[in-house]
Amino acid sequence: MQMKFKLTVIAALASLAGMASAEDLIVKIGHVAPLSGSQAHYGKDNENGVRMAIEDLNAQNIMIGGKKAKFEIVAEDDAADPKQGTAAAQKLCDAKVAGVVGHLNSGTTIPASKIYNDCGIPHITGAATNPNLTKPGYNTTFRIIANDNALGAGLAFYAIDGLKLKTVAVIDDRTAYGQGVAEVFKRTALSKGMKVVDEQFTTDKATDFMAILTAVKAKKPDAIFFGGMDPQAGPMLRQMEQLGMSNVKFFGGDGICTTEVAKLAAGAKTVENIVCAEGGASLAKMPGGEAWKKRYDAKYPNQFQVYSPYTYDATFVLVDAMKRAKSSDPKVYLPELMKTNYKGVTTTIAFEPNGELKNPAITLYVYKDGKKTPLN
Template identity: 60%
Template sequence: MHTPAPFPPAAAFAFAAFATFAPLPASAADALTVTIGSASPLSGAQAHLGRDTANGVRLAVDELNAKGVTIGGRKAHFVIAAEDDGADPRQGTAVAQKFCDAKVNGVVGHMNSGTAIPAARIYSDCDLPNLTPSATNPKLTQSGYKTSFRMMANDNELGAGLAALAADKLKFTRVAVIDDRTAYGQGVAEVFRKTALAKGIQIVAQEYTTDKATDFSAILTTIRGKSPDAIFYGGTDSQAGPMVRQLAQLGMDKVKLFGGDGICTSKLAELSGGAPTLANVVCAESGTAADLSPKVAEWKKRYEEKYPGEFQIYSPYAYDATMVLAAAMVKAGSADPAVYARELFNTHLDGITARIAFEPSGELKNPAMTLYRFDAGKKVALK
């Protein structure tokens, strides 16, 4: 159990809106409990990503409570309800229905596109705002639901950015594509493929796997015979790690491995077993890197102090999503989703990850993107 630290000055941006709306202190009897649902995989191969996501919500909740935020004249006490969706669509919709039935005040989730997309309909039916910190498939915001929002760039930005790097800067002409057949992996791989083709890159092979596989030797052997400059993998680090190892084992030590935010984690180094081919990985992530932004670096230090060794990738976006929900509640003077939801479309918040404002579709306006590589096992931004 960690005692919340005093609120640091560098994070004061998150509460600029609160100062205007904070009335005189409310009595304890008048306290308002605000429950933020967190939906991510807390078990299985992606549990490290899910825990990191939930930790981002927890850190925001602790800092909101330390600040003493008031909503509609009542002191708010924020709590997290963290649920395991197993990165499984059926489990994800069950979690969404549970949040609706429990009448939580807002949801940060789901982490995966495959769970976020079917859950979005359920949240729409019960008018419950849900802000995904990480699901990047464009279909999420193409449904027309007015309750779903995205905190980062979508696959159209990430996949296209990597294809542009391959063609324009690295001058690659032959690339293979593999995806894990999930909504996320298939979506980002397809954007990369289409953009790469438009830029004159030849797609020499297109292969498929699953998000449970660990042996890619047959796929990689087939691809090796096509002599690619690079492989794009649409999926997460739990498959990319073994894939990096097997590239080394097959002597494919000159082939770059590209991927989106799903493989762009600190844990990839561990999952790759220290293979030298880790140095060939190039990945894309929404937002600005800690080593390029003092604000992100300061926030990450606070996170590491509370959750040492658990940082992966999505916690800053989950933190910002929680702050966005809280700011909308304060501005509306209510934690009732039916009342504060409209304020989400008026969001203008200097977050950790971005200057946060939403398009009418729920997409983030003007999302930033950073490319990364791995140097001596550490993820570093490409300057």
């Protein structure tokens, strides 16, 4: 009899425990980036940042509206393709995620931003830099990194004022990102008296640039500006070396500013000619950068690229707004997101009325012995 009573009590307690966990608030955070294709190394790095944030948040036993919140990632692959990007965005809307971190590319983020706006879900990108992203004025769109206006202009100023270069050839990959950053660089360079001696374009799938570079070489530029990503920049640098263009500086935005670019250039000495820009401070100058990077490397060895500190912060910014609103419902916490003043790993994050980051920093980098090194 006593044994039966004990078993009944245990069963009742187990049932209560089940009820308690059933009352936990499940908060789904979406993440989208290319997890397949030539840009998968960026996408995986971005996803790692979100996963690390979710782990850290779950360890904090956060309460939202009186309930213990349990955070989960819903990860989607957009393969850096605009069509797949909008399909992934719709999938996250249908899954009723509380918020989204992403996307990586401007070409996927811009069309996806309309989907998120239409279904009322906030999204924060820590990677897409085309200024057109915030132009529609959607109150669901946020960016926590400097845009191409800052990156392209900063590189042009350094080329002219810092290196005293007189002529440049501009190549872009015809994506929203590549064209955008190249256009800003060109416009700023021309306004400061630099001569653009040639303009060429390629695609974000190409690997053979010999014809383009041969045409550029004939114009004898001091520098090439490339608007694009590292899967193209690496082979381009290798082919520049093969064509004897080892004295030509190679400028680009955050798309080429990776640890991977030196590997993709297969040891070409022209890597030493790179000058690239990233939105945000260098890891050493970020408020929590170096300590965070140690933890990241322990968890995800040899996977760090560029944007994971930003996707980490973006996840915390979403949750910070939910905590202040006492709700994970996007309609309820969205007004709090606009009032963000969050001390993150990357910087103190606050937003302009259009969702752009207030007071964004940029950092210029060069490569010494194949290693990415901040200039400022």
